[in-house]
Amino acid sequence: MLPMKKFSRFRRALLVNGLLAPAMGAVSLGTRAQSAAPVLHGSDLTHAALLRDTALAARLPFELMASLVNEVGPRAAGTPGDAKAVQWAVANLTRLGFSNVRAEPVPLVAWQRGATSGAVTGTNGRELVVTGLGNTVGTPEAGIEAEVVYYADFMALRGDTSDRARGRIVFIDEKITRTRDGSGYSRGILSRISGAVEASRRGALAVAIRSLGTDADRIAHTGALRYDPQVASIPAVAVSVPDADWIAERAGKGEPLRMRLLMARTSRIQAMSNNVIAEIPGTDLAGEIVLIGAHLDSWDITPGAQDDAAGVGIVTAAAHAILNGKQKPRRTIRVVLFANEENGFDGAHAYAARYKDTPHQLVGESDFGAGRIWRIRSRVREAALPAITAMADLLRPLGIAAEGNEGSAGPDAAVLMRTNNWPAIDLTQDGTNYFDIHHTVADTIDKVNPGDMAQNAAAWATVAWIAAQADVAFGPIAPRR
Numbered sequence: 001m002l003p004m005k006k007f008s009r010f011r012r013a014l015l016v017n018g019l020l021a022p023a024m025g026a027v028s029l030g031t032r033a034q035s036a037a038p039v040l041h042g043s044d045l046t047h048a049a050l051l052r053d054t055a056l057a058a059r060l061p062f063e064l065m066a067s068l069v070n071e072v073g074p075r076a077a078g079t080p081g082d083a084k085a086v087q088w089a090v091a092n093l094t095r096l097g098f099s100n101v102r103a104e105p106v107p108l109v110a111w112q113r114g115a116t117s118g119a120v121t122g123t124n125g126r127e128l129v130v131t132g133l134g135n136t137v138g139t140p141e142a143g144i145e146a147e148v149v150y151y152a153d154f155m156a157l158r159g160d161t162s163d164r165a166r167g168r169i170v171f172i173d174e175k176i177t178r179t180r181d182g183s184g185y186s187r188g189i190l191s192r193i194s195g196a197v198e199a200s201r202r203g204a205l206a207v208a209i210r211s212l213g214t215d216a217d218r219i220a221h222t223g224a225l226r227y228d229p230q231v232a233s234i235p236a237v238a239v240s241v242p243d244a245d246w247i248a249e250r251a252g253k254g255e256p257l258r259m260r261l262l263m264a265r266t267s268r269i270q271a272m273s274n275n276v277i278a279e280i281p282g283t284d285l286a287g288e289i290v291l292i293g294a295h296l297d298s299w300d301i302t303p304g305a306q307d308d309a310a311g312v313g314i315v316t317a318a319a320h321a322i323l324n325g326k327q328k329p330r331r332t333i334r335v336v337l338f339a340n341e342e343n344g345f346d347g348a349h350a351y352a353a354r355y356k357d358t359p360h361q362l363v364g365e366s367d368f369g370a371g372r373i374w375r376i377r378s379r380v381r382e383a384a385l386p387a388i389t390a391m392a393d394l395l396r397p398l399g400i401a402a403e404g405n406e407g408s409a410g411p412d413a414a415v416l417m418r419t420n421n422w423p424a425i426d427l428t429q430d431g432t433n434y435f436d437i438h439h440t441v442a443d444t445i446d447k448v449n450p451g452d453m454a455q456n457a458a459a460w461a462t463v464a465w466i467a468a469q470a471d472v473a474f475g476p477i478a479p480r481r
């Protein structure tokens with residue numbers, strides 16, 4: 001329970017500023033006692049509400065997202081599209097008036113796919129809609145043709161101690177469920193990441209997986225796989241969901257199926273990309289950083305409107321609202337657009353190493369599409385919880401609920417959090433429809449709602465501002481056990 005008498009002083013500050021409706025119940029953020037010392041001044045809370053409402057009315061997040069998609073398009077790390085994205089980011093962050101705009105080099109290995117096709121052969125065969133998984137090797141020039149061996153999911157493959165995959169093409173029919181928080185995807189992801197290794201261990205020639213998608217369209221979803229140097233690297237593709245259903249139906253009837261896969265040589269080369277950084281310099285605590293980020297790269301086959309041009313638009317617009325506000329932040333607000341989130345987190349690792357000695361008050365990332373935010377979760381020192389409560393109160397009118405202090409952060413930010421024990425915020429977006437288009441050609445602008453993006457930017461502006469102003473250090477946090 002909260003020490004109500006002391007806590008009410010804090011609530012009164014919010015009430016005075018019109019930020020907390022008198023009818024509201026006590027802020028629920030776990031059951032631990034919270035510090036009574038006011039960690040924010042009334043003027044900071046008033047200003048936060050102003051920033052929130054200003055950002056909520058802006059079209060900038062959508063405009064930036066559309067600009068990155070239309071003017072750059074696909075931007076896989078290390079490719080010319082990626083270099084163009086870096087230029088785009090530097091130009092736009094400069095144009096918007098940020099300080100210290102810079103591109104910091106990130107060395108990486110760039111993977112490039114070859115042309116890919118697949119089919120079930122024979123009298124009742126058909127061409128399949130397939131895409132190579134990220135990092136896959138190609139097939140021999142003549143392709144690979146072999147009998148298909150069906151597994152209902154990844155665990156069925158991993159549990160198989162028989163010899164039936166030997167000399168065949170493994171098909172994994174792992175289905176993912178539609179969920180708001182993306183947990184369905186998380187549960188299915190091993191089929192993509194480790195399917196090739198498990199199939200190869202059993203002597204398979206190649207692996208085809210059901211796309212990790214919740215759609216029913218004839219589009220294939222790519223995404224990274226991992227090889228094990230101890231095991232032969234075999235080609236890996238994803239087939240579209242309707243094609244997977246068709247294969248499953250035939251396999252279920254016991255029909256023998258032969259599949260042919262053809263994938264031109266893929267390559268892995270040393271390349272360079274950049275993290276793009278922009279700042280709003282702080283005042284009395286300028287040496288401490290409030291980081292809000294997104295990733296600049298996309299997969300090669302997609303314009304990446306939601307993954308992650310949306311995040312780029314959201315955090316940039318959030319910071320822009322603060323930049324244009326009448327008050328200057330105490331801490332430095334830093335927008336970081338990370339390199340190569342999709343295939344190795346190289347940008348996050350480079351950033352974590354480069355800035356390990358710079359205090360970070362907060363790290364957060366927007367990288368789960370363009371749906372509305374419905375939840376805030378923190379991972380901060382206990383002493384900082386009153387500031388999180390203040391955030392939660394400000395976010396409630398946006399339809400966002402607080403859920404504890406065991407949160408993590410978006411993928412790159414999670415790398416930073418784990419590496420340097422920096423405190424983190426997760427603003428969870430509604431991902432109900434995200435995996436319909438994730439890592440596909442269909443991740444396009446038309447599926448993005450400008451109002452939803454503005455709600456995101458409003459939330460991030462609020463969070464970043466409160467983190468910048470609070471009279472309490474959010475970190476460092478204890479390492480996760």
Ligand SMILES: [Zn+2]
Nearest residue numbers: 307308341367
């Ligand atoms: Zn992403």
